[in-house]
Amino acid sequence: xxxxxxxxxxxxxxxxxxxxxxxxxxxxxxxxxxxxxxxxxxxxxxxxxxxxxxxxxxxxxxxxxxxxxxxxxxxxxxxxxxxxxxxxxxxxxxxxxxxxxxxxxxxxxxxxxxxxxxxxxxxxxxxxxxxxxxxxxxxxxxxxxxxxxxxxxxxxxxxxxxxxxxxxxxxxxxxxxxxxxxxxxxxxxxxxxxxxxxxxxxxxxxxxxxxxxxxxxxxxxxxxxxxxxxxxxxxxxxxxxxxxxxxxxxxxxxxxxxxxxxxxxxxxxxxxxxxxxxxxxxxxxxxxxxxxxxxxxxxxxxxxxxxxxxxxxxxxxxxxxxxxxxxxxxxxxxxxxxxxxxxxxxxxxxxxxxxxxxxxxxxxxxxxxxxxxxxxxxxxxxxxxxxxxxxxxxxxxxxxxxxxxxxxxxxxxxxxxxxxxxxxxxxxxxxxxxxxxxxxxxxxxxxxxxxxxxxxxxxxxxxxxxxxxxxxxxxxxxxxxxxxxxx
Amino acid sequence: xxxxxxxxxxxxxxxxxxxxxxxxxxxxxxxxxxxxxxxxxxxxxxxxxxxxxxxxxxxxxxxxxxxxxxxxxxxxxxxxxxxxxxxxxxxxxxxxxxxxxxxxxxxxxxxxxxxxxxxxxxxxxxxxxxxxxxxxxxxxxxxxxxxxxxxxxxxxxxxxxxxxxxxxxxxxxxxxxxxxxxxxxxxxxxxxxxxxxxxxxxxxxxxxxxxxxxxxxxxxxxxxxxxxxxxxxxxxxxxxxxxxxxxxxxxxxxxxxxxxxxxxxxxxxxxxxxxxxxxxxxxxxxxxxxxxxxxxxxxxxxxxxxxxxxxx
Numbered sequence: 183x184x185x186x187x188x189x190x191x192x193x194x195x196x197x198x199x200x201x202x203x204x205x206x207x208x209x210x211x212x213x214x215x216x217x218x219x220x221x222x223x224x225x226x227x228x229x230x231x232x233x234x235x236x237x238x239x240x241x242x243x244x245x246x247x248x249x250x251x252x253x254x255x256x257x258x259x260x261x262x263x264x265x266x267x268x269x270x271x272x273x274x275x276x277x278x279x280x281x282x283x284x285x286x287x288x289x290x291x292x293x294x295x296x297x298x299x300x301x302x303x304x305x306x307x308x309x310x311x312x313x314x315x316x317x318x319x320x321x322x323x324x325x326x327x328x329x330x331x332x333x334x335x336x337x338x339x340x341x342x343x344x345x346x347x348x349x350x351x352x353x354x355x356x357x358x359x360x361x362x363x364x365x366x367x368x369x370x371x372x373x374x375x376x377x378x379x380x381x382x383x384x385x386x387x388x389x390x391x392x393x394x395x396x397x398x399x400x401x402x403x404x405x406x407x408x409x410x411x412x413x414x415x416x417x418x419x420x421x422x423x424x425x426x427x428x429x430x431x432x433x434x435x436x437x438x439x440x441x442x443x444x445x446x447x448x449x450x451x452x453x454x455x456x457x458x459x460x461x462x463x464x465x466x467x468x469x470x471x472x473x474x475x476x477x478x479x480x481x482x483x484x485x486x487x488x489x490x491x492x493x494x495x496x497x498x499x500x501x502x503x504x505x506x507x508x509x510x511x512x513x514x515x516x517x518x519x520x521x522x523x524x525x526x527x528x529x530x531x532x533x534x535x536x537x538x539x540x541x542x543x544x545x546x547x548x549x550x551x552x553x554x555x556x557x558x559x560x561x562x563x564x565x566x567x568x569x570x571x572x573x574x575x576x577x578x579x580x581x582x583x584x585x586x587x588x589x590x591x592x593x594x595x596x597x598x599x600x601x602x603x604x605x606x607x608x609x610x611x612x613x614x615x616x617x618x619x620x621x622x623x624x625x626x627x628x629x630x631x632x633x634x635x636x637x638x639x640x641x642x643x644x645x646x647x648x649x650x651x652x653x654x655x656x657x658x659x660x661x662x663x664x665x666x667x668x669x
Numbered sequence: 670x671x672x673x674x675x676x677x678x679x680x681x682x683x684x685x686x687x688x689x690x691x692x693x694x695x696x697x698x699x700x701x702x703x704x705x706x707x708x709x710x711x712x713x714x715x716x717x718x719x720x721x722x723x724x725x726x727x728x729x730x731x732x733x734x735x736x737x738x739x740x741x742x743x744x745x746x747x748x749x750x751x752x753x754x755x756x757x758x759x760x761x762x763x764x765x766x767x768x769x770x771x772x773x774x775x776x777x778x779x780x781x782x783x784x785x786x787x788x789x790x791x792x793x794x795x796x797x798x799x800x801x802x803x804x805x806x807x808x809x810x811x812x813x814x815x816x817x818x819x820x821x822x823x824x825x826x827x828x829x830x831x832x833x834x835x836x837x838x839x840x841x842x843x844x845x846x847x848x849x850x851x852x853x854x855x856x857x858x859x860x861x862x863x864x865x866x867x868x869x870x871x872x873x874x875x876x877x878x879x880x881x882x883x884x885x886x887x888x889x890x891x892x893x894x895x896x897x898x899x900x901x902x903x904x905x906x907x908x909x910x911x912x913x914x915x916x917x918x919x920x921x922x923x924x925x926x927x928x929x930x931x932x933x934x935x936x937x938x939x940x941x942x943x944x945x946x947x948x949x950x951x952x953x954x955x956x957x958x959x960x961x962x963x964x965x966x967x968x969x970x971x972x973x974x975x976x977x978x979x980x981x
Contacts, residue, residue, distance in 0.1 A: 287852075
């Protein structure tokens with residue numbers, strides 16, 4: 183061991199993307215031989231902090247020092263590597279076209295020359311056996327052919343593996359998300375062994391049970407800053423959930439939704455597989471909540487496919503429209519005018535003698551421009567001339583202008599300013615009163631308050647159904663994390 | 670599926686099986702090809718096509734596509750038949766310049782984040798233009814030593830067969846077996862991961878384009894060695910042939926999945942389909958269409974194998 187200096191000392195680090203403060207005044211100290219658990223809800227700043235530590239992003243303010251050595255400028259990925267810092271990113275970062283041994287060679291440039299393949303294979307196999315005994319993975323297996331769990335094992339073992347350099351700090355970002363229970367326990371046992379030998383680990387996980395059982399200290403993040411930093415024995419599951427949510431008590435009454443539910447027709451029904459049944463009634467706004475990436479988007483796409491008759495697992499009779507959250511990838515037609523971007527979903531309504539009636543096209547677009555307040559002086563301008571929020575309004579206009587009676591929304595307000603949000607909320611309310619039905623996946627707690635019902639997702643399934651008067655940050659957080667019974 | 674006949678081995682074997690099938694069909698139609706002389710004639714053009722296919726494969730490996738390869742091979746053929754014959758020093762310099770130009774293209778495509786299709790499509794006109802300036806009318810002469818090499822008559826095994834086997838093995842070891850090759854292929858599979866491990870993607874791209882240019886130059890030289898003269902459009906078809914050959918041999922458009930041995934087999938298979946169709950007395954006008962049909966057939970089989978893999 184080098185000395186008693188902290189392995190890493192993050193002091194007052196801040197980072198903002200545009201107007202969004204992803205991280206502000208963050209403090210984190212990791213001692214040698216310590217496992218620090220890092221928990222927080224979506225967007226709490228965990229990933230940003232990790233990207234800064236690993237050298238992918240550079241902080242706007244504050245200082246970081248490694249083993250007492252302050253680093254400032256010229257800090258990058260390779261410098262972080264030299265300090266003995268390794269990361270296991272949440273999205274897998276192996277090359278799928280290479281074998282396990284070849285992937286090990288990518289991170290160890292010193293493996294070269296004759297027989298390098300055997301060296302690399304031996305190295306990664308030793309570490310795989312060390313971390314995950316009886317894994318059954320071979321050095322010449324092509325990574326793309328492995329199951330996702332095994333890929334995760336390779337990636338984790340690769341991060342811990344070392345030839346002559348010292349691995350001082352390993353950051354694990356949701357390392358167990360695709361591992362089964364046995365492998366997850368193997369990993370946690372190894373983490374304890376690794377820290378006992380003087381290595382340090384930052385464990386980011388939303389499996390609170392793992393964090394509580396493995397880490398020596400837990401840091402809770404909320405809204406880009408640290409809200410709690412304490413020894414693990416001072417935490418229990420309830421305190422963690424409480425710290426992650428806002429402290430304000432929720433005011434909530436009006437049990438009107440439950441009575442209204444029986445009076446309208448059921449428009450979507452998804453029978454439960456592992457979780458609970460999912461029902462949507464006409465005129466409702468139903469929210470999908472939970473940690474990001476727990477299958478909410480997939481479920482929306484499944485509903486959408488079912489409305490086109492492609493999937494049978496969902497009962498739905500009406501046509502559905504989809505509002506994409508990822509504007510660039512799945513939303514706008516970048517080369518087209520605003521008008522055409524609005525009217526594309528309504529083409530069938532505008533056809534006159536096999537051709538599109540231009541007058542109707544203009545009318546539909548104008549109507550929705552007025553109703554949603556899309557800020558442009560000319561609808562024939564290119565869509566990209568609009569601000570992000572107004573582009574998102576165009577996507578709403580497209581869905582609301584279409585004849586579809588069900589509107590599916592995939593976290594559509596990501597990165598949209600508050601003014602636009604208020605405009606859209608008002609329209610949603612109004613349309614729901616007119617009998618439209620909305621299914622709304624959102625990562626923002628505040629938006630769930632506009633919903634009549636909220637389904638909380640975990641592991642790809644809805645696990646809790648909350649009527650609007652029970653929707654509080656605490657209740658959603660409580661359902662989002664693994665049940666206490668599993669501990 | 671049994672342990673030895675997995676989808677993976679089937680995928681690897683498919684190119685070889687296609688080659689065997691087409692060769693068997695040719696031998697059946699025209700037994701006289703089953704001789705030293707017959708094979709020599711049949712595989713005459715295999716060397717330049719295999720080299721061009723290897724060149725294309727290096728570009729495919731980093732998820733790019735080279736639409737200028739045919740024009741580039743034509744240009745290097747013209748340089749070989751003129752400058753390399755008349756003033757060898759100038760010729761060597763010019764050919765080295767061609768390789769450097771390819772390396773520069775790789776840098777440009779990476780740094781400016783340009784689509785390779787657009788850049789190479791544009792460059793194809795540049796290459797043809799230079800070729801026409803160098804050799805306005807068909808002509809030129811092959812340097813003696815290239816001519817001698819390409820018309821070599823070794824005992825027992827015809828030269829083209831030896832040559833393509835050597836090409837396949839050399840590239841296989843360089844790209845698939847060496848430690849450096851791993852990084853080059855990894856950059857096609859997951860560039861972000863390679864970059865996070867501290868490698869320079871710029872260097873990878875430049876290296877791959879330079880190697881591709883090198884094989885393009887070799888292809889042009891080999892071609893002139895066989896035809897003894899050149900013209901500015903001599904290798905026009907090589908662009909599509911090289912892509913088709915590489916894909917036929919198991920390479921994919923994205924993901925860094927390539928196979929040098931497969932690429933050479935694919936190139937030879939495509940070459941032989943031409944002869945096969947001639948032996949069928951098929952009108953030459955139909956040949957390209959028929960070649961396309963064979964390509965679709967083999968790729969459809971690959972899709973079926975992939976699908977069965979997913980199901981199991």
